[in-house]
Amino acid sequence: MPAHKNILSVFRRELGGYFNSPLAYVFIIIFILFAMGFAFLLGGFIERQEADLSASFFQFHPWLFMILGPAVGMRMWSEENRLGTSELLLTMPISPWTAIVGKFLAACVVLLAGLVLTFPIVITVEYLGDPDYGTIWAGYIGSFLIGAATLAVTSVISAFTRSQVVCLIVSVFVCFLLTLIGIPPLIEFVRDLGLGGLASFLQGSSFYENYDDPRQGLIRMQNLVYFLSVITFCLFATSVVIRARRA
Amino acid sequence: MIEVTNLTKTFGPKTAVDDLSFSVKKGEVLGFLGPNGAGKSTTMRMVTGYIPATKGTIRIGGVDIEADPNAAKFKIGYLPENAPLYEDMTVAGFIGFCAEMRGLFGADRDKAVDKAIETTFLQPVRNQSVDTLSKGYRHRTCLAQSIVHDPEILILDEPTDGLDPNQKHEVRSLIKRMGETKAIIFSTHILEEVEAACSRAIIIDRGRVVADGTPNDLKAKSSKAGNVHITIGAEADVARAALAANPAVGSVTPTESSNPGFSAELCPAKKTQTGELAAAVANLCGEKGWTLSELHQVEGRLDDVFREITRPDTEAA
Ligand SMILES: Nc1ncnc2c1ncn2[C@@H]1O[C@H](COP(=O)(O)OP(=O)(O)OP(=O)(O)O)[C@@H](O)[C@H]1O
Ligand SMILES: [Mg+2]
Numbered sequence: 001m002p003a004h005k006n007i008l009s010v011f012r013r014e015l016g017g018y019f020n021s022p023l024a025y026v027f028i029i030i031f032i033l034f035a036m037g038f039a040f041l042l043g044g045f046i047e048r049q050e051a052d053l054s055a056s057f058f059q060f061h062p063w064l065f066m067i068l069g070p071a072v073g074m075r076m077w078s079e080e081n082r083l084g085t086s087e088l089l090l091t092m093p094i095s096p097w098t099a100i101v102g103k104f105l106a107a108c109v110v111l112l113a114g115l116v117l118t119f120p121i122v123i124t125v126e127y128l129g130d131p132d133y134g135t136i137w138a139g140y141i142g143s144f145l146i147g148a149a150t151l152a153v154t155s156v157i158s159a160f161t162r163s164q165v166v167c168l169i170v171s172v173f174v175c176f177l178l179t180l181i182g183i184p185p186l187i188e189f190v191r192d193l194g195l196g197g198l199a200s201f202l203q204g205s206s207f208y209e210n211y212d213d214p215r216q217g218l219i220r221m222q223n224l225v226y227f228l229s230v231i232t233f234c235l236f237a238t239s240v241v242i243r244a245r246r247a
Numbered sequence: 248m249i250e251v252t253n254l255t256k257t258f259g260p261k262t263a264v265d266d267l268s269f270s271v272k273k274g275e276v277l278g279f280l281g282p283n284g285a286g287k288s289t290t291m292r293m294v295t296g297y298i299p300a301t302k303g304t305i306r307i308g309g310v311d312i313e314a315d316p317n318a319a320k321f322k323i324g325y326l327p328e329n330a331p332l333y334e335d336m337t338v339a340g341f342i343g344f345c346a347e348m349r350g351l352f353g354a355d356r357d358k359a360v361d362k363a364i365e366t367t368f369l370q371p372v373r374n375q376s377v378d379t380l381s382k383g384y385r386h387r388t389c390l391a392q393s394i395v396h397d398p399e400i401l402i403l404d405e406p407t408d409g410l411d412p413n414q415k416h417e418v419r420s421l422i423k424r425m426g427e428t429k430a431i432i433f434s435t436h437i438l439e440e441v442e443a444a445c446s447r448a449i450i451i452d453r454g455r456v457v458a459d460g461t462p463n464d465l466k467a468k469s470s471k472a473g474n475v476h477i478t479i480g481a482e483a484d485v486a487r488a489a490l491a492a493n494p495a496v497g498s499v500t501p502t503e504s505s506n507p508g509f510s511a512e513l514c515p516a517k518k519t520q521t522g523e524l525a526a527a528v529a530n531l532c533g534e535k536g537w538t539l540s541e542l543h544q545v546e547g548r549l550d551d552v553f554r555e556i557t558r559p560d561t562e563a564a
Binding site for chain 1: 292295296297298299316317318320321323325327329331332333334335336340344345347348349350352389392
């Protein structure tokens with residue numbers, strides 16, 4: 001049986017779940033409010049008078065997704081575990097991958113909807129000056145990748161538990177760590193301790209560092225590879241956890 | 248169709264299913280009986296491929312479920328215990344989703360959904376959201392899901408749980424009807440259901456099969472099976488003494504009766520000698536000139552058998 005059709009079925013079902021409940025709308029509204037609010041209030045978007053979004057707007061996305069990504073993704077498997085529907089889903093003649101990927105993609109679409117709806121800020125920079133659209137695109141792609149990575153992390157955590165709240169708290173913590181290990185003050189500190197190797201390693205494996213170039217308009221291969229590996233690894237780990245829980 | 252051999256499942260130190268073997272052929276309805284915690288649901292979860300077996304093999308239509316899970320799962324319809332449902336869907340949406348998971352798309356899916364809804368009498372709630380359904384309707388929605396793809400094999404964990412008497416009756420006849428062309432396993436705590444719908448029943452206790460046979464075979468295992476119930480027009484003490492003295496009579500247990508006279512349940516001296524016992528009673532009445540107003544053989548009841556061969560939970564520890 002063609003797996004893509006079943007992925008699509010799961011995807012549609014999950015998307016229905018997001019948009020038939022307040023979750024998707026709440027996420028989108030909160031995301032837009034915070035993304036815009038940070039840009040104007042903390043990012044000094046107006047004062048800068050620059051047709052550039054990297055410092056004012058995109059800079060805050062890792063911190064937003066660290067909380068909002070898990071909030072969107074927390075229902076992925078914990079809800080299945082709580083309702084017992086995993087017993088239905090996993091006795092269907094589909095591979096668990098089908099369900100894992102379908103759910104992940106649906107959550108990504110919710111996230112994407114939030115990102116797309118921040119377009120007014122792009123219109124504003126267009127009004128302020130002559131923005132470099134390549135840079136803006138890179139920023140959006142990087143931001144989406146970091147969001148998708150938080151969702152993938154949440155996917156694994158949600159497979160462990162039947163409680164969405166537990167999943168949310170643990171996922172936020174993990175995403176927070178993955179971001180934090182790359183921030184410049186920490187890296188400086190570790191370097192000063194004479195642990196240069198560790199510093200580079202932490203930096204290279206952090207959300208923060210791998211987002212830094214895309215945010216400023218440069219998507220490098222290593223950043224792409226990094227995010228795609230995080231996502232693949234987490235989805236694979238989800239399948240392992242699901243299998244282990246049943247045994 | 249379903250062949251289970253030496254199936255064992257342990258959870259840590261606890262053995263939930265212990266060396267279970269059975270098979271179900273096409274056209275058979277197998278009833279699973281057993282006290283709470285006997286391992287019925289655990290067995291079903293293994294047969295449907297939800298949890299792996301610790302030991303033993305399960306073959307579904309000739310396919311080993313470990314070797315090719317999807318081919319095996321494809322043949323099965325499953326109603327899990329407690330009928331789990333996606334709360335955020337409508338009834339028709341949910342059944343349609345399950346049909347798609349089973350490989351039915353487009354017009355095929357719509358036709359299958361309509362048929363399943365009709366079979367399980369869900370028309371009135373067709374477009375209602377699952378989270379607002381009553382318990383019986385929830386159960387029927389999940390049942391509809393299990394038959395939507397017209398599977399060769401049906402595994403139903405307590406399919407009549409929470410249904411009203413009319414629906415219980417409908418579901419039993421549905422199981423019986425489908426049983427003619429499918430292989431069905433269903434578990435239940437309602438023993439009449441076994442007589443009404445099963446061609447064979449297994450009683451499981453603490454993970455082991457303790458009885459296996461047709462409902463009639465099982466009933467015959469009751470210690471009461473073969474007893475004779477009588478009412479005779481005579482003084483109670485006199486009749487009782489005379490009966491007890493008869494060599495064909497094993498024991499006399501007086502019973503309440505609305506008929507005038509002496510009523511009792513007689514146990515034959517030897518288990519199989521019900522005929523001799525009845526003849527002896529008739530002769531005795533003839534000799535003494537008593538009227539014999541009632542004489543019939545007591546049929547074993549399944550719940551007697553059930554209680555006799557499964558130890559209650561309270562004793563387990
Ligand atoms: N995931 C699990 N972890 C540990 N023990 C389990 C697990 N699942 C079932 N058990 C144990 O296995 C035993 C059998 O449980 P099962 O659910 O199969 O019983 P059952 O026959 O379906 O009972 P009921 O009539 O109450 O539905 C029980 O003692 C139960 O506690
Ligand atoms: Mg059970």
